[in-house]
Amino acid sequence: MHISHTPLVIGNWKMNPKSVKLAIRLFQDIQKSATRVRGVDIGIAPPAIYLSELARLAKSKRLKLLAQDVFWEDIGARTGEMSAPMLKSTGVAQVIIGHSERRALGETDEQVNHKVLATLKAGLGVVVCVGEKKRDPQGNYLTHVEKQVRAALAGVSKAKLGNVVIAYEPIWAIGTGDTATSHDAHEMKLFIQKVLSDIFGRAVLSKMRILYGGSVNAKNAEELLREGNVDGFLVGGASLRAHEFATIIKIAGAY
Ligand code: PGA
Numbered sequence: 083m084h085i086s087h088t089p090l091v092i093g094n095w096k097m098n099p100k101s102v103k104l105a106i107r108l109f110q111d112i113q114k115s116a117t118r119v120r121g122v123d124i125g126i127a128p129p130a131i132y133l134s135e136l137a138r139l140a141k142s143k144r145l146k147l148l149a150q151d152v153f154w155e156d157i158g159a160r161t162g163e164m165s166a167p168m169l170k171s172t173g174v175a176q177v178i179i180g181h182s183e184r185r186a187l188g189e190t191d192e193q194v195n196h197k198v199l200a201t202l203k204a205g206l207g208v209v210v211c212v213g214e215k216k217r218d219p220q221g222n223y224l225t226h227v228e229k230q231v232r233a234a235l236a237g238v239s240k241a242k243l244g245n246v247v248i249a250y251e252p253i254w255a256i257g258t259g260d261t262a263t264s265h266d267a268h269e270m271k272l273f274i275q276k277v278l279s280d281i282f283g284r285a286v287l288s289k290m291r292i293l294y295g296g297s298v299n300a301k302n303a304e305e306l307l308r309e310g311n312v313d314g315f316l317v318g319g320a321s322l323r324a325h326e327f328a329t330i331i332k333i334a335g336a337y
Pocket residue numbers: 094251255256257258259295296297298316317318319320
């Protein structure tokens with residue numbers, strides 16, 4: 083079954099840029115060129131400290147703000163944390179959860195699941211990141227990704243799945259310039275769809291987008307969409323260059 087979704091392109095700024103002034107400039111540059119493109123949903127995930135400021139500048143409903151992380155309780159004695167209702171109150175629409183850079187700091191599958199449930203409960207969308215460290219000929223990487231998907235979505239009701247996006251981000255491809263081939267991306271998309279339909283039934287596939295992330299740029303985006311058949315991208319490094327990010331958005335919009 084071929085299902086077509088409106089593509090989604092998200093810029094994950096990670097811990098960039100260095101000041102609120104630079105963040106405003108980057109956001110406005112992206113907003114100027116990217117929001118004119120039709121047929122694509124756009125997301126920007128800046129450092130949380132810039133969210134309120136950028137929310138005030140957001141002019142287009144098609145450009146959504148995302149947070150890069152969240153805590154699973156709503157309020158209380160949790161120094162340094164931010165809750166989903168707080169993020170929502172600043173204008174955030176979705177939260178990236180389980181990025182490999184957070185998992186590398188000790189975030190577990192169980193914590194990812196708590197964060198997913200709390201964020202959906204607050205009425206926000208989630209972008210759940212999954213991906214293997216390396217590929218082995220025995221195919222253990224598939225088992226690893228399946229475990230991450232199942233753990234992240236444990237207890238999520240079918241009714242909420244329209245608010246769930248999966249981002250497949252192989253760790254070996256993040257920030258390395260070593261992009262997955264379109265074949266790798268396609269294989270994994272089909273595999274994740276199989277896992278999702280095993281858990282929730284085939285009908286949910288029409289509600290759920292599966293993105294690819296890992297060294298996406300203006301040169302490889304078209305082939306990843308066409309041959310890899312992914313539903314969009316989570317873009318790191320290239321999303322910090324307004325012109326290149328806008329080009330990726332245009333490619334996705336034209337697709
Ligand atoms: P990259 O990062 O595009 O710089 O590889 C992607 C990500 O980590 O989301």
